[in-house]
Amino acid sequence: ARLANQIAAGEVVERPASVVKELVENSIDAGATRIDIDIEKGGSRLIRIRDNGKGIAKDELGLALSRHATSKIASLDDLEAIVSLGFRGEALASISSVSRLTLTSCTEGQTEAWSAYAEGRDMDVQLKPAAHPIGTTLEVLDLFFNTPARRKFLRTEKTEFTHIDELIKRIALSRFDVAITLRHNGKLVRQYRIADNPLQQERRLAAACGPAFLQHALVVELAHGDLKLSGWICSPQGARSQNDIQYCYVNGRMMKDKLINHAIRQAYESSLRSEQYAAYVLYIEVDPHQVDVNVHPAKHEVRFHQARLVHDFIYQALQSALQQGAS
Ligand code: ADP
Numbered sequence: 001a002r003l004a005n006q007i008a009a010g011e012v013v014e015r016p017a018s019v020v021k022e023l024v025e026n027s028i029d030a031g032a033t034r035i036d037i038d039i040e041k042g043g044s045r046l047i048r049i050r051d052n053g054k055g056i057a058k059d060e061l062g063l064a065l066s067r068h069a070t071s072k073i074a075s076l077d078d079l080e081a082i083v084s085l086g087f088r089g090e091a092l093a094s095i096s097s098v099s100r101l102t103l104t105s106c107t108e109g110q111t112e113a114w115s116a117y118a119e120g121r122d123m124d125v126q127l128k129p130a131a132h133p134i135g136t137t138l139e140v141l142d143l144f145f146n147t148p149a150r151r152k153f154l155r156t157e158k159t160e161f162t163h164i165d166e167l168i169k170r171i172a173l174s175r176f177d178v179a180i181t182l183r184h185n186g187k188l189v190r191q192y193r194i195a196d197n198p199l200q201q202e203r204r205l206a207a208a209c210g211p212a213f214l215q216h217a218l219v220v221e222l223a224h225g226d227l228k229l230s231g232w233i234c235s236p237q238g239a240r241s242q243n244d245i246q247y248c249y250v251n252g253r254m255m256k257d258k259l260i261n262h263a264i265r266q267a268y269e270s271s272l273r274s275e276q277y278a279a280y281v282l283y284i285e286v287d288p289h290q291v292d293v294n295v296h297p298a299k300h301e302v303r304f305h306q307a308r309l310v311h312d313f314i315y316q317a318l319q320s321a322l323q324q325g326a327s
């Protein structure tokens with residue numbers, strides 16, 4: 001089983017940022033409103049994620065670390081309309097097979113917190129009483145300590161941390177209702193506060209994308225039946241310098257989708273006569289039954305059942321936002 005986990009780890013765990021992604025998604029799935037992330041040495045020494053989610057009960061701690069133990073798919077219907085981010089039940093097993101992992105958690109119904117420790121190929125999970133408020137802390141030490149080939153592929157501390165910072169930025173832009181802090185080697189690098197009004201949301205946008213993006217941002221907000229588009233698109237003048245900021249979310253999931261991309265570029269082209277630059281942070285909400293999400297973790301693609309309709313809706317919404325910004 002351990003070997004299977006290590007093979008699976010190759011798919012899920014490519015670098016420290018992929019570990020952070022899985023763990024933060026778990027925290028979000030657990031309903032956390034606050035997530036604190038501590039990184040040391042670009043994540044190769046330590047990745048610690050602490051949340052205030054619902055926690056994991058003592059008798060489920062060992063199970064959470066075993067492969068295909070997911071608490072998130074209850075029926076086939078769930079599979080067709082996946083709402084939780086994680087649904088494969090192999091992240092923790094994979095990560096623990098290539099690191100020294102400690103899982104500490106406390107649920108509402110418990111008077112005491114418990115800690116589970118797993119290390120590399122050693123499958124015996126040890127449970128110990130611990131001190132922890134309701135919620136969960138995942139501590140991943142010495143990533144790839146037992147897979148030297150993969151450890152060798154890690155880039156510099158700075159590069160690995162940049163990947164983590166970028167990932168957290170994407171997540172921060174998708175969940176304004178979750179407070180997130182990010183520390184590297186003990187230093188606070190990002191602080192995303194809960195943003196539940198437009199002003200605070202713009203503050204978070206500026207914290208993530210920089211003040212220049214906000215300065216050039218045009219607000220987008222449009223609905224058509226079940227379809228909703230909101231967010232910000234950079235004015236023509238701003239798009240040039242902000243060209244690297246291109247974030248699109250479909251039902252809360254980050255996507256890089258050809259159809260959406262095409263609609264955005266066309267909108268820029270029609271109002272600018274240039275599709276060279278584009279900068280945006282956009283949110284598309286659509287009935288989950290109207291869209292297929294590729295279940296492969298590395299692919300960020302969607303398939304809309306009514307592709308033409310979605311394309312034209314996005315195109316028209318952005319075109320009118322850009323035109324209003326230009327006048
Ligand atoms: P998946 O997320 O695909 O279900 P994981 O391996 O990522 O699989 O996690 C296994 C299980 O451990 C989850 O289904 C969940 O029940 C539990 N779990 C993991 N992280 C957390 C967390 N931060 N808070 C609460 N439960 C968690």
Ligand code: MG
Nearest residue numbers: 022026086091
């Ligand atoms: Mg998960």
